[in-house]
Amino acid sequence: MATDKILVIGACGQIGVELTAALRTLYGNDNVIAGDLREEHPLLVGTGPYITCDVMNKELLLSIIREHRITQVYLLAAILSATGEKNPGLAWQINMQSLLNLLDIARDEKLDKLYWPSSIAVFGPNSPKQNTPQHTIIEPTTVYGISKYAGEQWCAYYHKNYGIDVRSLRYPGLISYKSAPGGGTTDYAIEIYHKALAEGSYECFLDEDTYLPMMYMPDAIRATIELMQAPKESIKNRTAYNLSAMSFSPKEIAASIQKHIPDFTISYKPDFRQQIANSWPQSINDQEAQEHWNWKPEYDLETMTADMLKNLK
Numbered sequence: 001m002a003t004d005k006i007l008v009i010g011a012c013g014q015i016g017v018e019l020t021a022a023l024r025t026l027y028g029n030d031n032v033i034a035g036d037l038r039e040e041h042p043l044l045v046g047t048g049p050y051i052t053c054d055v056m057n058k059e060l061l062l063s064i065i066r067e068h069r070i071t072q073v074y075l076l077a078a079i080l081s082a083t084g085e086k087n088p089g090l091a092w093q094i095n096m097q098s099l100l101n102l103l104d105i106a107r108d109e110k111l112d113k114l115y116w117p118s119s120i121a122v123f124g125p126n127s128p129k130q131n132t133p134q135h136t137i138i139e140p141t142t143v144y145g146i147s148k149y150a151g152e153q154w155c156a157y158y159h160k161n162y163g164i165d166v167r168s169l170r171y172p173g174l175i176s177y178k179s180a181p182g183g184g185t186t187d188y189a190i191e192i193y194h195k196a197l198a199e200g201s202y203e204c205f206l207d208e209d210t211y212l213p214m215m216y217m218p219d220a221i222r223a224t225i226e227l228m229q230a231p232k233e234s235i236k237n238r239t240a241y242n243l244s245a246m247s248f249s250p251k252e253i254a255a256s257i258q259k260h261i262p263d264f265t266i267s268y269k270p271d272f273r274q275q276i277a278n279s280w281p282q283s284i285n286d287q288e289a290q291e292h293w294n295w296k297p298e299y300d301l302e303t304m305t306a307d308m309l310k311n312l313k
Contacts, residue, residue: 004112005069006032009055009098010076012041014174014182015117015220019074022221024048033068036077043178055098062105072228074115075102081121081144082273083183088143095147099154107162114166115228118152118240120213121145121185122170125279132281134242134288141279152239159238167227168240172213172284174220175304177311185276186212189253192266193308196257201265205273208251208266211282215245216299216307223295230293237288244284245297246304256305 004027011020011034023032024047034044035053044050049068054060055077064070077098084091099116106114123132124139140146148170158164173186181187188204195202215223223243227235248256254266289295299307 004031004071006072006074007035007053007065007068007070008032008074008076009035009053009102010078011044011050012036012038013076014176014179015171015217015224016076017041017043017179018176018217018221019076019224020044021047022225023074026225033064033070035064041179055101056094058101058105061101062109065105065109065111071112072114073102073106073111074224075099076117078117079144080182080184081119081142081276082185082187084144084147085142085272085276091143092147095144096150099151103154103158103164103166106164106166107158112165113228114164115224116151116155116166116168117224118148118168118170119144120170120172120280120284122149122152122240123279123281127281129282131283131285132242133285134237142276148240155240156238165232165235166238167235169223169227169243169289170240170284171220171243172215172245174215174217175308176217177308178217185273185280186214188250189214192250192253192257193305193312196261196264197309197312200261200263201267202254203267203269204250205269205271206250206277207270207274208268209249210274210277211247211249212277213244213247213281213284215243215297216304219245219297219299222298223289226295227289227293234293236292241289241292241295242284242286243289243295244286246300247283248301252301253305256301257309260305260309
């Protein structure tokens with residue numbers, strides 16, 4: 001294990017901070033290099049090497065990978081769903097070109113493994129809403145979803161034609177107390193905890209009965225690492241695995257908070273993100289992940305709420 005040299009690109013993002021920390025615990029601080037365009041995240045400062053890294057600069061990426069003898073890359077840099085709708089051209093360019101840059105480098109430098117996250121945003125209004133299967137109608141309606149679906153196909157293409165060991169998960173909405181939301185449609189489920197503690201009330205940008213697939217960050221980090229550590233022959237899906245933990249609505253998350261903060265109130269003022277949420281599944285079937293590499297979530301809504309409130313306090 002100690003010989004693996006890992007680069008996490010987008011290390012200061014919502015997933016990146018916690019994934020970098022978890023990888024450093026596993027592989028040793030010096031063997032996991034955090035890279036981002038932003039200032040180093042406070043939770044990462046002093047825990048291991050940090051470099052300024054622009055995912056759109058292929059030559060710079062190549063020199064970093066060679067200089068540090070990188071064997072695995074986690075590419076997390078992306079423009080998310082709600083932010084992407086404000087500048088579709090930029091979102092497409094960054095989300096696509098960053099992946100193509102890394103796939104080329106993985107091929108030419110013979111990297112051991114590449115991780116790139118997909119999302120439930122690949123699904124669209126014509127996908128089955130309940131228990132959405134791994135293989136189904138995929139017609140995304142956001143530029144984020146379109147870029148993720150195209151990215152899945154590129155991953156499969158590079159695996160088939162060049163033997164690149166690239167692995168991917170379709171993340172549901174992710175909830176964390178350690179880093180700020182990144183401009184996604186499921187961000188309400190993070191904001192609501194902060195507002196519950198700070199103000200005792202929250203105005204939600206989705207309708208009260210909008211069900212979406214969600215996951216607590218510790219489960220998402222564990223799923224990512226378990227997928228990457230699974231033997232190559234176990235990975236039978238080279239686009240991206242469906243991943244599931246729980247599904248709930250704003251009304252249900254509010255009720256779970258009220259068990260801890262009885263006076264908490266919620267109101268609803270749906271905005272443009274409601275349309276995005278309406279196009280996504282309400283629950284996900286992740287049977288292939290369970291069967292191929294033994295995936296199993298640990299947190300449900302009640303245990304997550306208790307943990308979120310405890311840690312945010």
